[in-house]
Amino acid sequence: MCNCRVCGNSLEKFLDLGKMPLANGFLYEKDFSNEYFYNLAVGFCNDCSLVQLIEQPEPEKMFNENYPFFTSSSKFMVEHFRNMALDVISVYGSDPRIVVEIGSNDGSMLKVFKERGCEEIGIEPSKSAYTKALSNGIFTLNEFFNKETARVLWQEVGSADIIVSANVICHIADINSVFEGVSELLDEDGIFVFEEPYIGSILNKVSYDQIYDEHVFYFSATSVKKIAEKFGMSLFMVRKQNVHGGSLRYYICKDSRPTDFSLVSEKDFGINKFFEFADLVEKSKYTFKSLLEYLKDKGNSIVGYAATSKSTTILNYCGIDNSYIDCIYDTTKEKWNKFTPGTHIPVISYDRFKNDSPEYSVLFAWNHRNEILNKEKDYKGKFILPHPTARIL
Numbered sequence: 001m002c003n004c005r006v007c008g009n010s011l012e013k014f015l016d017l018g019k020m021p022l023a024n025g026f027l028y029e030k031d032f033s034n035e036y037f038y039n040l041a042v043g044f045c046n047d048c049s050l051v052q053l054i055e056q057p058e059p060e061k062m063f064n065e066n067y068p069f070f071t072s073s074s075k076f077m078v079e080h081f082r083n084m085a086l087d088v089i090s091v092y093g094s095d096p097r098i099v100v101e102i103g104s105n106d107g108s109m110l111k112v113f114k115e116r117g118c119e120e121i122g123i124e125p126s127k128s129a130y131t132k133a134l135s136n137g138i139f140t141l142n143e144f145f146n147k148e149t150a151r152v153l154w155q156e157v158g159s160a161d162i163i164v165s166a167n168v169i170c171h172i173a174d175i176n177s178v179f180e181g182v183s184e185l186l187d188e189d190g191i192f193v194f195e196e197p198y199i200g201s202i203l204n205k206v207s208y209d210q211i212y213d214e215h216v217f218y219f220s221a222t223s224v225k226k227i228a229e230k231f232g233m234s235l236f237m238v239r240k241q242n243v244h245g246g247s248l249r250y251y252i253c254k255d256s257r258p259t260d261f262s263l264v265s266e267k268d269f270g271i272n273k274f275f276e277f278a279d280l281v282e283k284s285k286y287t288f289k290s291l292l293e294y295l296k297d298k299g300n301s302i303v304g305y306a307a308t309s310k311s312t313t314i315l316n317y318c319g320i321d322n323s324y325i326d327c328i329y330d331t332t333k334e335k336w337n338k339f340t341p342g343t344h345i346p347v348i349s350y351d352r353f354k355n356d357s358p359e360y361s362v363l364f365a366w367n368h369r370n371e372i373l374n375k376e377k378d379y380k381g382k383f384i385l386p387h388p389t390a391r392i393l
């Protein structure tokens with residue numbers, strides 16, 4: 001059990017998804033008997049309003065199954081980060097000198113800053129992404145970002161005009177160290193801009209499958225404002241982004257800047273709202289299981305489309321194994337011939353999807369819905385969406 005990782009208060013639990021394996025713990029049959037489980041539950045801090053995991057798996061159990069992911073493999077994300085870099089430069093207001101990215105992956109976003117004449121510094125703990133970034137000519141350090149790395153960087157290159165990060169900070173349990181590092185490293189006139197999946201979108205879509213071991217925090221404007229203030233900075237703007245099922249981009253500075261929060265309203269994001277969400281999650285489970293049972297009783301074949309991290313939460317929470325879902329098709333070869341964590345559904349190569357042409361496919365990569373529906377225009381079967389309430393598309 002954990003207290004609030006920002007202020008140390010006890011967390012109020014509002015949702016318990018039960019016994020859960022690691023979201024990316026895809027495994028071979030020989031390892032079924034040694035599978036690791038923890039309890040997946042989320043709580044709310046009444047002080048800083050931050051939603052977070054109540055318990056995290058033991059660190060040595062995590063990150064042992066890292067599927068190499070490079071930003072540059074998704075054209076859509078490369079374009080998104082190009083726009084993010086240009087947006088950040090325009091909000092900064094003049095030509096930045098030094099730009100630091102926390103979790104810079106293969107350097108896809110820093111490349112844009114570099115093209116604009118900035119000195120780029122990537123901080124990337126994953127060895128494979130770091131190596132790729134170097135080969136792309138992007139200056140990168142193979143480190144975790146925390147207050148210590150921030151201090152060393154500040155001593156060596158001075159303060160940063162811009163610090164950016166995308167889909168990284170929600171993974172770092174020691175968030176105080178990240179914010180302390182940012183506040184030391186950031187220039188007095190600098191801006192710190194980061195984006196993460198938005199708890200407001202999770203609430204709206206009832207996309208409880210975005211909750212899993214690797215996502216420690218589920219941010220809101222209200223919580224980020226309080227965290228920034230704790231470290232002598234201020235949140236001056238937020239903007240919604242249409243990625244990862246709905247993200248929010250946070251703009252933080254040290255000096256004062258005109259504020260703009262017009263696009264989000266979080267007035268009702270108190271504990272009651274989160275209890276309501278927990279009820280909707282339970283309803284979603286009921287509708288999803290009932291739909292699969294109904295289709296199965298009628299003799300249909302049901303498969304999964306994409307063995308995402310999110311699918312681990314849905315399958316385990318709903319108790320769905322291969323008596324419901326025959327297999328899951330996925331494009332990541334490291335997952336092929338393995339089984340889904342906890343529920344042991346076979347994962348097979350996406351190449352077989354067209355030929356097999358299953359009658360129903362659960363769209364576990366629902367966040368890429370438009371791209372997938374476009375790609376599968378000729379698919380004769382039907383897609384199933386697991387939430388808010390399960391339905392056939």
Ligand code: TYD
Pocket residue numbers: 305306307308309310311329330331332335350364365366367368372
């Ligand atoms: P994604 O929703 O990006 O992430 P997460 O695992 O964090 O929930 O999905 C990535 C996984 O989905 C990866 O294993 C590849 C697979 N996938 C497909 O098989 N086909 C697709 O069209 C897409 C978009 C993803």
Ligand code: ZN
Pocket residue numbers: 004005006007008009045046047048049050
């Ligand atoms: Zn707190």
